[in-house]
Amino acid sequence: MSNILEQLQYTPSGRLKMLSWDQIKEMQRTNISIGAHTMTHPVLSQMPIDAAKKEITDSKEILENHTKTTIKHFAFPFGAKEDFTPELKEYCKKISFDNVLTAEYGINTKNSDIYALKRLSPAKNLPLFCFALLRGFIHNGKNKN
Numbered sequence: 001m002s003n004i005l006e007q008l009q010y011t012p013s014g015r016l017k018m019l020s021w022d023q024i025k026e027m028q029r030t031n032i033s034i035g036a037h038t039m040t041h042p043v044l045s046q047m048p049i050d051a052a053k054k055e056i057t058d059s060k061e062i063l064e065n066h067t068k069t070t071i072k073h074f075a076f077p078f079g080a081k082e083d084f085t086p087e088l089k090e091y092c093k094k095i096s097f098d099n100v101l102t103a104e105y106g107i108n109t110k111n112s113d114i115y116a117l118k119r120l121s122p123a124k125n126l127p128l129f130c131f132a133l134l135r136g137f138i139h140n141g142k143n144k145n
Contacts (some may be wrong), residue, residue, distance in 0.1 A: 017102050021066050028067060035073030035101075036060045043083050044076060053091050060095065072098040079103025079119075089115040 019027075024034055036059040038044070044052040056074065063071045074092050076084040078101040092100045092115055099114040105125075106118035122129040 024067060028069065033070075033073060034063060034067060034071065035075055036063055036071050036097075037075050038077050041077045043078055044088055045083050045085050049085075049087060052088060056088070056092065057095060061095075070096070072096075073101070074099075075101040076103070084116075089113075107135075 008114070015017070028034060030033065030106050038055040039062075040055065042052075042055060044055065046129045048056070074097045075089075081102070081104065086104070089100060097115075099117055101117050101119060103117070104118045105121065107120065107128075108117050120132050122130045
């Protein structure tokens with residue numbers, strides 16, 4: 001157990017250190033997608049719109065400069081419906097994000113808003129999480145024929 005905590009760089013305060021650029025690049029080499037999440041993790045809907053846009057843009061640009069790739073995904077900090085606005089969703093589309101994640105719990109379908117994608121968590125509802133995974137495997141298997 002202590003080896004795991006050591007690898008995670010767990011500190012007694014309970015906080016994890018941020019990933020290093022080398023760790024991010026290693027993750028990319030193993031086909032893990034990296035997405036933006038703002039510079040300071042604010043509640044974007046509670047900020048002036050220009051400051052919120054700057055948080056989004058700066059995080060995207062810094063990641064792109066360090067990773068030498070196009071950052072295609074964004075996740076709204078906190079991610080509840082009240083934490084982002086339709087204008088910020090449109091802005092994410094304008095600056096070429098392919099999709100945006102919220103923290104709203106649920107399953108996405110082909111008709112889902114790709115600039116407000118929901119998430120599943122096995123910790124919150126394991127049976128629903130398993131069902132969604134199974135449904136995805138079945139759906140993907142049908143599309144291969």
